[in-house]
Amino acid sequence: MVENPEAGLFELDDEHEAFRETCHGFVERLVMPERDNAERNGFPSALWRQLGAAGLLGIGHPEEDGGTGGDYLAMAILAEELAKVSGGIAVTILVSSYMAAPHLARFGSPTLREQYLRPVLRGEAVAAIAVTEPSAGSDVAGLVTTGTEVDGGYLINGRKIFITNAGVADVVLVAARTGQPGSAGITMFCVESSAPGIELSLPLAKLGWHASDTREVSFQDCFVPSDRVVGAVDSGFRQIMMAFQGERIALSGMGVGLAQAALDEARVWARDRRAFGVPIGSFQAIGHRLGEMETAVTAARLMTYQAASRLDRDHPDAAKAVAMAKLYSARVANEVADSAVQVFGGYGFMADSPVALHYRDARILRIGGGTDEIQLQILAKTMGL
C-alpha cells in the first residue's frame, strides 16, 4: 500500500500543538493587553523586539538568515492566534515577516539578506511590500510604476496605494516595470524607506484594521542601486505569484482566528445574557446559530491547515488548496463576525465591543491578498475552465 503523506492531518501533531501553545501564551501575555491602545494609537512598536526574541518573526525562514524553523502550517497557526486579538495587529506582523520578507529570503542576494532580512526577523526593522497601484490591484501585470535603468542602478517613478506598514517600515519591497508591458517586464526592488524620492501620504482612514498603518507611497526619481534588485530583472511577476501562496495562508489563518474569537465571545454572551427570564443561548435560534458558527470555523480551519500542509509538501494541488482556503476562510470570518454581532444585540454595535472589532476587521479579508473573485478565477482555471 502506498503511504499517504497527508494521513493524520486532521489534527495537529504534537510539535504544532506545542507551537500553538507558545503563540497563545505570547499573545495572551504581550499582545492582548495592547489591543485597545493599538486600536486607537496604532501598533505598539515595543512588540517587534519581543516577537523577534520569541522567534515568532522567523518561522519558515532559512536558519542561516536568522530564521527559527517551522513551516507554513506553523505560520498559519501564528496568524490564527494573532488574529484572535486584532486583525490590525496581526496583519502588521504578518506583512513584515511573512509577506514582504519572503521576497528577500527566497530571491534576495546574500548581502540583501544580511542587511535587511536578518534585522526584520529579529524585530529590529520592519518591512512592507508595495505592489498595488491606483490603477492596478488585482491586475498585478498592469502596474505602471517604472524602474528605469541608469548608471549604477534604477530610478523608480510612480505611485503605490494601500501599502500596509508604509509609515513604520525601514525597508519596502517595490514592484516596478523595467521591461515590456504585461507580466514579463516587472522587477522587485529592495528600497530603504528613507531613500530620497520617496514620499508617504498621511495614514489612510480605514473601515477596519485600525491598528495597522496603511498609506500611499509615491516615488519620484528614487534611485535604487543595482545590487538592490531582488531576484532577476523582469522576473518580479513570477516572484510575486510565488510569494502570494504564503501570503494567502497567512490571511486564511487570520480568518480562522478572527472567526474563532468572535465565536468564543458569542458563546459566552449567549450563556450569560438573559431575556424573557432565561439565557439567550437556550433559544433554539441562538443555539443553532452558534452550532452553525462552530461548524464553519472548524471547516475553515481544516481547509487552512490542509492548504498550508500542501504548500509545505509542494503538493501538486497546493495552489488550488490555498485559493479555496483563502476564499472560504475570509467568507467564514465575515459570516461568523456578523453572527456574533447579532448574538450580542445592540452591545455588538458599540465601537469598543470585541465583536465589533472583529466585524470591522473581517471585511478586508475578502479583498486583500487577492479578492474572492480572483480566488474563484484561480479555481476555475484549475478546473480546466
Ligand SMILES: Cc1cc2nc3c(=O)[nH]c(=O)nc-3n(C[C@H](O)[C@H](O)[C@H](O)COP(=O)(O)OP(=O)(O)OC[C@H]3O[C@@H](n4cnc5c(N)ncnc54)[C@H](O)[C@@H]3O)c2cc1C
Ligand atoms: C487595508 C489594505 C491593505 C493592503 N495592503 C497592501 C500591501 O501591503 N501591499 C500591496 O501591494 N497591496 C495592498 N493592498 C491592496 C490589495 O491587495 C488590493 O486592494 C486587492 O488586491 C484588490 O485590488 P483593488 O483594490 O485594486 O481592486 P480591483 O482589482 O480594482 O477590483 C475591484 C473589483 O473587481 C473585481 N475584479 C477584478 N478583476 C477581476 C476578474 N479578473 N474577475 C472577476 N472580478 C474581478 C475584484 O474582485 C473586485 O471585486 C491592501 C489593500 C487594503 C484595502
